[in-house]
Amino acid sequence: MRATLLYAADDVRVEDVADPKIQNPTDAVVRIVLSCICGSDLWPFKSLPHTDTPRHMGHEFLGVVEETGSEVRGLVPGDLVVAPFMWADNTCGYCRDGLQTSCVHGGQWGVNGVDGGQGEIARVPYADGTLVKLPVGEDSELLPDLLTLSDILCTGYHATRTAGVERGDSVTVVGDGAVGLAAVIAARLRGAEQIILMGRHTRRTDLGRDFGATDVVAERGEEGIARVRDLTGGEGTRKVLECVGLRDALVQSFGVVRDGGTISRVGAPQYSDVAFGFGDFMRNITLTGGVAPARAYIEELMPHILDGSIRPGRVFDRTLSLEDVADGYRAMNDREALKVLIRP
Template sequence: MYGAGNVRVENVPDPKIQQPTDAVVRVLRACVCGSDLWPYGSMPATEHGVRMGHEFLGVVEDTGADVPGLHRGDLVVAPFVWSDNTCDFCAEGLHTSCRHGGLWARDGIDGGQGEAVRVPQAQGTLVKLPVAEDSALLPSLLTLSDVLCTGHHCAVTAGVNPRTTVTVIGDGAVGLSAVISAKRLGAERIILMGRHKDRTDLGLDFGATDIVSERGEEGIERVRELTGGDGTHTVLECVGTLPALQTSLGVVRAGGTVSRVGAPQYGEVPLGFPEFMNNITLTGGVAPARAYIEELLPDILEGRIQPGRVFDRTVGLGDTSEGYRAMAAREALKVLVTPDPLTL
């Protein structure tokens, strides 16, 4: 990405093992994230550009000496933060704060939107997938790298359980994944706030019980009406904007929890005296996807959840720029990126 609206596919040096803890993975499936759209909308122009992509699954091509659990040919998924999976933070399930981890597409690390990636801390980062390269489950398995785990993190940190009512803010891929996750954790009432009918229809398929298409004060009123005036115990904020957060605080029940997983496009949160008197909790944050993959994987393999349905468009790697455009224009919900025929 060279700046707002400017994504180019270019040749870069092939990744090679640099550290004994590295692996090289040939990318089978990647995708464009809602969070990629923030720089796509506003990044200042740069001369050299930056790598992009933090969601991918693929095939191990090479491993360093200190990656005992992985071998050439293994099919693996990478969470959107790499980590050693052994430090105290990882042991607590907070792999996003790993003492030896980091982000893709930064500081000399490859991005996932490419042909291959050098994976640091490969033993800790990558999770093997027991499927073949042509599995129809690849799109759903790819969501383990970010959106499904992010929706799950949102629901878990909010404390969703069979006794909690839920509002999900946002009908993007993360919001829809939050619906799957809330349903999976037993929630019986899931109100989805979104205004794209094709997306909210998918939300209903995933387990939403009510759709609220109104926004702002009108949307808050509608959720209040649906809940006897009280709001819901938990609110899953899957957008990241201040208006979405304000809506969250407007629909949360006294004693309830707002969990946010959309990268916040604000610096200050309106949590003053009224929220204090109502004992409102704000939680969530960047999802430690690695912590959740083993738990969620069987539900995908056994067909109980189908998060891959969030992908409604596929582009070849060479057309990644078109994928960004389609997502930014809201023509596509989430764009899957496959290797180009030439690469195959």
């Protein structure tokens, strides 16, 4: 089959790799119908040193079950399924707590002999635990929306869950990338009243307004903080959703959060230390969030897509064939595209 491999920064290739086969009785093999490129794929795309053992890329996909191992009970060939961006047994103590990202048997796509999502086929470990059936056909117009269940919609939702966003809340979303926009959708779903979106790309923030942002702050740094404080009686918002992963975004989050408030970070941190000393201690700021256990939220969020009340698939503004995936990486890295769909 064909699959996406990253050999070095700016060196994405589509190559022939061995066809995935059932290896364990809990595996399934899935023919990928739709996948996409994630903002987090851009970090290695920008920085990976050259390697002769390239990374298998992609962790968001949906597809059709082709074959199942002898112990798979809940799936049969022909099922259309979505995969969360980490696989898990969905039965261990962490999974039962809704923390499938810490599953004792789980792991990431594209490493340790597991396929990536930007390819034609994937072997799925712990298929019963990992995959969720989609009650639509392969030709459904909702597929791009449903694909967001694999990562960004659940990641934005995780930000709101861990921050404790509730009805009537005032929330700041830092970052107008796909995850930030999904966080706007999620904050709206949970009944937030004021949703301030911090971002400076008008095309994206306009979409954010469509998704439910009540205010947009294009300024950054001190100026951006002052604008948010102006919008919130000087105090900042009780909940801040940090959807970038860079230190500056986190500093900005501390600037716009109200005393006693919570910052939830769901952008994968590209830093190792957080300035979080005596001053923020005196303000009783909570720092929460983390990698989203997407699997925990898929069944909860799917009905909102099926009934048309949310359209998270609108973040996809370009569709490419698998053979052209490198163009997709470049388009997202150059901010020509917000998020790129891949059709194998």
